[in-house]
Amino acid sequence: MSRHTAASNRPALTVHPIGIPHLEHDANSPAGGKPGRASPPNSRIGAWFRLLKSTAANNNLLPEFEVTLEATHHGPWTEVPAMFVEIGSTEDYWRREDAAATVASVFMKGLGLDGDQAVGCWSEEIHAGEKVLLGIGGGHYAPRHTDIAQKDGVWVGHLLSGYSLLMSDPGANVKDYDKIEGTWKEAILEAVSATKRAFPGGEVVAHLDGKSFKAWQRNAITWFLGKKNIKVGKPGDFAP
Known part of the structure; x- marks a missing residue:
């Protein structure tokens, strides 16, 4: 989980894979990661994006918040499947308890911590x-x-x-x-x-x-x- 920033300052809940595969291997990487490499994307990305959207709707965050995927970007580098779930896009929205509660609910249900089966696991x-x-x-x-x-x-x-x-x-x-x-x-x-x-x-x-x-x-x-x-x-x- 992380904070999302955007020039638009629009409130958003986002999910995305990580990596900077477009950079040359000797390039600088100010946002972390290994230039030219992409970490394995977590298999939960699609399912958690859908869960995030439905949970945001149930918590009356739509249409104020946009729920969307983001393209692959930034680090860190990891050899295990990874993804970022983010709240954006300004400090006012980072502090929103209803947005944080929505993301927390996604983690609880997505990881199966609510007693049900975990969501988005690849076998x-x-x-x-x-x-x-x-x-x-x-x-x-x-x-x-x-x-x-x-x-x-x-x-x-x-x-x-x-x-x-x-x-x-x-x-x-x-x-x-x-x-x-x-x-x-x-x-x-x-x-x-x-x-x-x-x-x-x-x-x-x-x-x-x-x-x-x-x-x-x-x-x-x-x-x-x-x-x-x-x-x-x-x-x-x-x-x-």
Whole structure:
């Protein structure tokens, strides 16, 4: 659990995976983490996001508070599956007891501390073969990926914002995708690898927010995913 900040100062409750896979390995990381690496995303991200939204509604925090996913960002680095659940976006909202009580309730129910079964736990024996969302593109709050994650049963892995996929403009060589410089390919592969570690036996499927990319970017990413045998799914493909 952590405090969320945003330039908008809008009250928000957020959930997100952690990592900075878009940075070069020798880059500075002022917000922690290992440059070029993404920690395994906790399998609870999707289920707890839905639980957070329903609990906020029951506690009359909606629509004052926005409940949303965030794209993968900041540290720390951990080799065990992790996620952040945050209250934002200013000190006034950090101090809100009803917001804190909502998050506490999510932890109690999500971890099974209320006597019921824990929420969002992945079991390879039970869930092998199920699809796991890898979000690619969109803004920091990943609205199109968030729309998918609102459906019951959707598993959520890493979410790479469009601005985190650093791609040099190829100019006249627009179809020579392999020569497009930047850390975009490394970021995608790291996010895929980390998500696979978090969901053993699952099928990691990419979902592209195509409208957030220029045509050459979208085509290059689609080409690269195909080259690496990573399927691209439509919104309806992720719900069980």
